[in-house]
Amino acid sequence: MTGTGQADVVVAGGGLIGLSVAWRSALRGLSVTVVDDDPGRGASEAAAGMLAPVTEAAYGEQALLRLCLASVQRWPSFAAELEEAAGSPVGLRTAGTLVVGFDADDVRALDELHAYQLELGLAAQRLTPSATRRREPSLTPRVRGGLAVDGDHSVDGRAVHRALLTAARAAGVQVVRERVAAVGSTGGRATGVELVGGATLRAGTVVLALGAHSGGLAGVPPLPVRPVKGQILRLAGAAGLLEGTVRALVRGRHVYLVPCAEDRLVVGATTEDRGFDATVTAGGVHDLLHDAIEVVPGVSELELVETLARWRPGTADNAPLLGPSSVPGLVLATGHHRNGVLLTPITGDVVAELLATGRLPELAAPFTAERFAHR
Amino acid sequence: MTGTGQADVVVAGGGLIGLSVAWRSALRGLSVTVVDDDPGRGASEAAAGMLAPVTEAAYGEQALLRLCLASVQRWPSFAAELEEAAGSPVGLRTAGTLVVGFDADDVRALDELHAYQLELGLAAQRLTPSATRRREPSLTPRVRGGLAVDGDHSVDGRAVHRALLTAARAAGVQVVRERVAAVGSTGGRATGVELVGGATLRAGTVVLALGAHSGGLAGVPPLPVRPVKGQILRLAGAAGLLEGTVRALVRGRHVYLVPCAEDRLVVGATTEDRGFDATVTAGGVHDLLHDAIEVVPGVSELELVETLARWRPGTADNAPLLGPSSVPGLVLATGHHRNGVLLTPITGDVVAELLATGRLPELAAPFTAERFAHR
Numbered sequence: 001m002t003g004t005g006q007a008d009v010v011v012a013g014g015g016l017i018g019l020s021v022a023w024r025s026a027l028r029g030l031s032v033t034v035v036d037d038d039p040g041r042g043a044s045e046a047a048a049g050m051l052a053p054v055t056e057a058a059y060g061e062q063a064l065l066r067l068c069l070a071s072v073q074r075w076p077s078f079a080a081e082l083e084e085a086a087g088s089p090v091g092l093r094t095a096g097t098l099v100v101g102f103d104a105d106d107v108r109a110l111d112e113l114h115a116y117q118l119e120l121g122l123a124a125q126r127l128t129p130s131a132t133r134r135r136e137p138s139l140t141p142r143v144r145g146g147l148a149v150d151g152d153h154s155v156d157g158r159a160v161h162r163a164l165l166t167a168a169r170a171a172g173v174q175v176v177r178e179r180v181a182a183v184g185s186t187g188g189r190a191t192g193v194e195l196v197g198g199a200t201l202r203a204g205t206v207v208l209a210l211g212a213h214s215g216g217l218a219g220v221p222p223l224p225v226r227p228v229k230g231q232i233l234r235l236a237g238a239a240g241l242l243e244g245t246v247r248a249l250v251r252g253r254h255v256y257l258v259p260c261a262e263d264r265l266v267v268g269a270t271t272e273d274r275g276f277d278a279t280v281t282a283g284g285v286h287d288l289l290h291d292a293i294e295v296v297p298g299v300s301e302l303e304l305v306e307t308l309a310r311w312r313p314g315t316a317d318n319a320p321l322l323g324p325s326s327v328p329g330l331v332l333a334t335g336h337h338r339n340g341v342l343l344t345p346i347t348g349d350v351v352a353e354l355l356a357t358g359r360l361p362e363l364a365a366p367f368t369a370e371r372f373a374h375r
Numbered sequence: 376m377t378g379t380g381q382a383d384v385v386v387a388g389g390g391l392i393g394l395s396v397a398w399r400s401a402l403r404g405l406s407v408t409v410v411d412d413d414p415g416r417g418a419s420e421a422a423a424g425m426l427a428p429v430t431e432a433a434y435g436e437q438a439l440l441r442l443c444l445a446s447v448q449r450w451p452s453f454a455a456e457l458e459e460a461a462g463s464p465v466g467l468r469t470a471g472t473l474v475v476g477f478d479a480d481d482v483r484a485l486d487e488l489h490a491y492q493l494e495l496g497l498a499a500q501r502l503t504p505s506a507t508r509r510r511e512p513s514l515t516p517r518v519r520g521g522l523a524v525d526g527d528h529s530v531d532g533r534a535v536h537r538a539l540l541t542a543a544r545a546a547g548v549q550v551v552r553e554r555v556a557a558v559g560s561t562g563g564r565a566t567g568v569e570l571v572g573g574a575t576l577r578a579g580t581v582v583l584a585l586g587a588h589s590g591g592l593a594g595v596p597p598l599p600v601r602p603v604k605g606q607i608l609r610l611a612g613a614a615g616l617l618e619g620t621v622r623a624l625v626r627g628r629h630v631y632l633v634p635c636a637e638d639r640l641v642v643g644a645t646t647e648d649r650g651f652d653a654t655v656t657a658g659g660v661h662d663l664l665h666d667a668i669e670v671v672p673g674v675s676e677l678e679l680v681e682t683l684a685r686w687r688p689g690t691a692d693n694a695p696l697l698g699p700s701s702v703p704g705l706v707l708a709t710g711h712h713r714n715g716v717l718l719t720p721i722t723g724d725v726v727a728e729l730l731a732t733g734r735l736p737e738l739a740a741p742f743t744a745e746r747f748a749h750r
Contacts, residue, residue: 235657282610282664283675289661300658304682 007033009355010203011333012180012193012217014039016047016157016340018209019164019173020348021333021355023085026171028356033201034168035193037179040161042211043340046232046310048258048266049160051075051342052152054122055097055247057113063366064319065120068339070363071346072151078345079155085170086163091156091261095244098127098136099147100295106249107145114147124149138241138296154245156261157341176201180210182218183330190219190329205355207331212276212311214321214334221326224372225335227276227311230269231284233292234306238265241298248295255291257299265302267292280307312337322350322367323360331355332369382408384730385578386708387555387568387592389414391422391532391715393584394539394548395723396708396730398460401546403731408576409543410568412554415536417586418715421607421685423633423641424535426450426717427527429497430472430622432488438741439694440495443714445738446721447526453720454530460545461538466531466636470619473502473511474522475670481624482520489522499524513616513671529620531636532716551576555585557593558705565594565704580730582706587651587686589696589709596701599747600710602686604647606659608667609681613640616673623670630666632674640677642667655682687712697725697742698735706730707744 009025011018014036022032053068079092101107110126117124125148132146133139169175178195183206185191192202208214215225238259247256258266270284285307292299313335315321320343321335333351336343350364360368384400386393389411397407428443454467476482485501492499500523507521508514544550553570558581560566567577583589590600613634622631633641645659660682667674688710690696695718696710708726711718725739735743 233657237654279612279678281675282608282668282677282679285679286661286664286668286675289657290665293657293661300656300661302657303654304657304660307679 006202006204007031007174008204009033009207010035010193010201011207011209012183013209013211014165014175015042015044015209015211016161016164016344017211017333017336017347018207019161019168020344021207021209021351022173023164023168023171024348024352025355026168026173028352030355031172033174033176033203035176035178035180035195035201037177039165039175040158043310043312044157044161046230046308047157047341048232048256048268049091049155049157049260049341050097050152050245050256050258051154052097052245053342054117054124054149055099055152056338057117057120057122059116061318067346067363067367068342071343072153074345074349075153075155082160082163082167085167088159088163088166090160090163093154093244093259096148096150097152097245097247098132099149099247100132100139100143101145101249102142103144103251105252109249110145110147123151136242136246138298139246140295140297152245154258155341159261160341160344180217183208183220185219185327185329188328190327205329205331207333207351209333211334212313214313220330223321223332223334223369224316225313225321228314228337229272229274229277229309229311231280231288231307231309232266232268233285233288233304235265235267235299235302236305237263237302239263241265241296246295248291250291250294253287253291255288255295257292257296265299267299276311278309280309284309312340316372320347320367321369322347322364323354325369381577381579382406382549383579384408384582385410385568385576386582386584387558388584388586389550390417390419390584390586391536391539391719392586392708392711392722393582394536394543395719396582396584396726397548398539398543398546399723399727400730401543401548403727405730406547408549408551408578410551410553410555410570410576412552414540414550415533418685418687419532419536421605421683422532422716423607423631423643424466424530424532424635424716425472425527425620425631425633426529427472427620428717429492429499429524430474430527431713432492432495432497434491436693442721442738442742443717446718447528449720449724450528450530457535457538457542460542463534463538463541465535465538468529468619468634471523471525472527472620472622473507474524474622475507475514475518476520476624477517477669478519478626480627484624485520485522498526511617511621513673514621515670515672527620529633530716534636535716535719555592558583558595560594560702560704563703565702580704580706582708582726584708586709587688589688595705598696598707598709598744599691600696601689602651603689603712604649604652604684604686605644606655606663606682606684607641607643608660608663608679610640610642610674610677611680612638612677614638616640616671621670623666625666625669628662628666630663630670632667632671640674642674651686653684655684659684687715691747695722695742696744697722697739698729700744
């Protein structure tokens with residue numbers, strides 16, 4: 001297929017995670033092949049691009065928070081290096097994130113989130129309704145309170161994917177546009193991937209980065225990865241509407257509005273347990289539009305340019321699967337759930353480190369599949 | 376352009392109206408050329424296909440109502456003849472139309488509409504909330520009342536357009552895919568059309584059927600036709616959801632749900648005065664989805680497959696412009712506003728009659744441009 005014999009590494013999946021692993025591994029001197037029949041058309045295509053560990057902080061997920069904070073800190077240099085390597089921008093925005101609430105319950109949730117953030121030593125500032133609107137004047141006057149997190153940023157996920165594809169190729173990564181049918185193995189050790197066309201790509205190590213599809217691949221041990229459907233909208237005409245990301249609790253329902261390339265605004269996302277159903281539904285689109293317009297009334301005038309449904313790779317504890325698996329030669333880089341874009345730099349780095357040196361960095365140790373073995 | 380010399384008639388505009396005129400005129404033995412750079416991509420593409428003169432009946436528009444009733448009566452034979460000529464279906468549905476209301480004001484509006492319909496001798500039946508829901512079990516239990524009109528039907532407007540194009544060609548109509556730049560004239564008499572490419576198509580008579588674009592064409596006297604923007608949605612997965620068309624007043628706002636080909640449901644439509652703005656807006660889509668889901672909750676689960684904005688050709692009295700204009704040789708078939716699909720058969724017939732015999736049928740006499748001359 002590649003015409004170059006056996007690679008050190010074959011990566012199944014050319015989304016953000018797969019390409020990041022491939023690029024960083026190639027920079028460490030490994031020969032890498034990525035296999036994907038349509039790179040970047042999975043969750044990477046839908047993602048809003050929030051880099052928001054602080055506003056996503058949740059009780060009982062401290063290890064995940066540490067990983068996310070490490071990755072968000074890595075994003076500026078990762079973005080700069082990637083833009084340099086690819087010669088194209090990735091749309092990193094550092095205007096911060098504002099979380100707003102509408103009713104008494106929403107405000108209580110903001111207070112709880114803020115208390116938790118302070119307890120963890122995270123930088124976040126509780127704002128009065130008027131201070132909230134001074135920060136984002138397009139917000140409805142009905143906002144009851146806000147929480148400003150200056151360190152939660154965003155990138156243009158699609159621009160990142162384009163850049164990763166270019167940078168990976170420039171670093172020598174081969175990209176094979178076929179679908180992976182199975183992980184092949186000999187004597188219990190992974191030896192490559194089999195393609196739907198019948199060919200086999202052999203490699204010293206196989207990296208599984210198929211997102212929501214990682215769970216059901218032939219030749220892979222059972223993995224607790226399930227598809228979590230998200231519907232998301234893209235609007236045009238939003239230049240100047242918002243300074244940074246706005247996340248809102250609208251009577252208990254979550255919505256986020258992320259300014260993006262040119263005049264775009266990304267509005268997301270539903271969270272649905274429907275298997276691999278990619279239907280954009282009337283109800284999903286309605287709820288997103290309703291909540292976004294309620295938060296920022298000017299959204300009503302924007303052009304609806306795209307609706308999309310994809311699947312987050314969900315896991316039982318919302319954290320990714322990183323590092324070795326129960327099959328020798330098979331390495332995991334999947335299960336990133338809501339944090340795929342955010343964790344792209346750290347995933348690339350820790351998996352490349354493992355591939356190049358055989359050692360998984362300490363930071364990633366809590367995220368091996370081992371944690372599910374005795375459940 | 377056509378290579379056949381001068382035609383009897385050149386029709387500017389290949390939407391439903393232009394093609395109906397062309398087809399019926401060709402059947403009367405006239406040589407006809409239709410000019411349109413993209414036939415059927417104007418209002419014809421958006422239209423929901425309601426044939427609903429009774430549920431649309433409005434005070435002070437009796438002449439228009441007569442025209443509409445004459446056309447709806449003509450639809451079954453027109454559809455049969457068209458399907459025979461084209462060899463393809465047009466999706467005529469005769470399951471009737473149900474108008475429903477939600478609050479006291481809506482119910483009062485239903486009562487007024489019903490009283491007016493009875494006064495005009497139209498067939499319509501007021502229903503209790505439970506009788507309304509027996510007729511369409513998918514309706515929300517919150518419906519406060521209904522009005523059943525068995526004679527208001529629907530067709531698949533796009534299927535009608537496809538069939539008209541085939542039937543017109545089979546009858547000898549030439550279709551020239553270019554944009555009309557102007558109506559040409561000599562000594563004050565229309566002599567053909569000039570195309571944006573520079574060519575001229577000469578004809579004995581020019582028929583203006585450019586819908587919302589009829590008002591501003593060079594070489595045409597000022598016409599009171601303005602674009603009235605409508606946004607409309609198409610949903611999939613609706614097989615069996617509704618028996619016939621449902622029109623609703625949702626706290627004063629109008630929405631309609633029209634079952635269409637296969638498993639489709641058309642939901643429309645906004646009415647906006649924004650010139651030739653074709654933007655599908657977040658607010659427009661939201662309002663349509665909101666009202667449709669409120670009327671039929673099951674709509675929430677349907678797939679949103681298409682959003683579209685086009686322009687109705689509006690006139691000051693909501694009635695079309697039919698027949699001779701102030702320019703000899705220039706005949707009008709435009710300004711159909713909300714009634715384009717409904718009036719397709721009668722427009723084709725009365726204009727063909729005028730072209731073939733020089734006489735405009737009595738029924739169409741109230742709709743010449745003359746009525747605006749002394750305003």
